[in-house]
Amino acid sequence: MRKASRLFEIIQILRLARHAVTAAEIAERLEVTPRSIYRDIVALQAMRVPIEGERGLGYILRPGFDLPPLMLTVEETEAIVLGLALLERTGDTGLKTAARAVNDKIAAAVPEPLRRSLQAPVLRAWGSVAAEPPALDLAEVRGAIRDERSLDIVYRDAEGRLTERRVRPIALVYYSDVVNLVGWCELRAAIRNFRADRVVGCSPAEAFFRGEGDALRRRWSEGWAVAG
Template identity: 75%
Template sequence: MRKASRLFEIIQILRLARRPVTGAEIAGQLEVTVRSIYRDIAALQAMRVPIEGERGIGYILRPGFTLPPLMLSIEETEAIVLSLALLERTGDTGLKQAAKQVNRKIAAAVPEPLARIFSDNALHAWGTAAPAPEAIDLALVRRSIRDEQKLALDYRDELGRATERTIRPIALIYYSATANIVAWCELRQAIRNFRADRVEHCEPVEEFFSGEGEKLRQLWVEGWQTGSGAAG
């Protein structure tokens, strides 16, 4: 998680808390070290965010501090809630957990009786849910797309042939059965699609393709018209 996002999340955690929250609890929620949280809280306090407390005891956000509201209409808010419900049908466990957190934040921010609509699950998305892939964390793929970082895959194609690939991930497509990673494959020297459920191992490579992501996505889109898209 980038520092800017982490600072925002710390404010949200403290804003929604009903008691002092320790650095260890915040670190556990954000999956970072406690030392990082201490540095982040010091940075927020330097920005005059009214956080009080100390290490080992816990932190609180003084009443009256709010982030700028999005000013969403009821219909816009309901659209977001229903979209979050649709994430339950993906196999991305990280996004499903994030969707639950967003729902809680929306319910905490809106007035009654609108909050009851969200807490009572009045809006539903129905259908088959895709299983989470066993050998790859889709949160890692999404992070690699954002950071333009290469991934190393052990991959088995539809015929059962095993290969090792280094890819430059540029997009992630969610289908009802699985998720597809769209990437530039350094082995094939072309855009390829990789089914997440056929990945047998995945880890980041300490190499980046900074500044290339948008151009590769344009190349991918151009392939839609020519029909040049191909499986891994």
């Protein structure tokens, strides 16, 4: 998690907390060390964020501090809630966890009457739930797309043949029953789609394609190439 995102998450955790939260508790939620949280707290306090407390006892956010509101309408809020519910049908565990966190933040930010309406079982996403890919960490793939970092994958095609590929990942396409990884395949020298459930091995490569992602996505959208 980048530091800017982590600072925002710390503010959200403290804003929603009912009692003092220790650095160890925050660190566990954000999957970093308590030492990193101590440094982040000092950085936030230097930015005049009114965080009070000390090591070992926990931290609180002084009442009255808040982030700027998004000013969403009721229908806009409902659209977000339903969209988050649809994520529950994907095989992306990281996005499903993030969706639940966003839902909690929305519920904490809206007025009580709207909160009750959103928490009622009115808007539901129904249908089959995609299985999580057995050998592909979709959170790792999303990170590689953002960082424009190549991936080394072992791929099994429809006939059962295994090939080793170095792929420049540019997109993930979520279908109802499977996720497709789209990327530039160095073996085929072309854009290819890879079914996530056919990837039997994946690791980040020591190679980047920074500055090329947008051009590859334009090429993909213009050609809509398929195959693997």
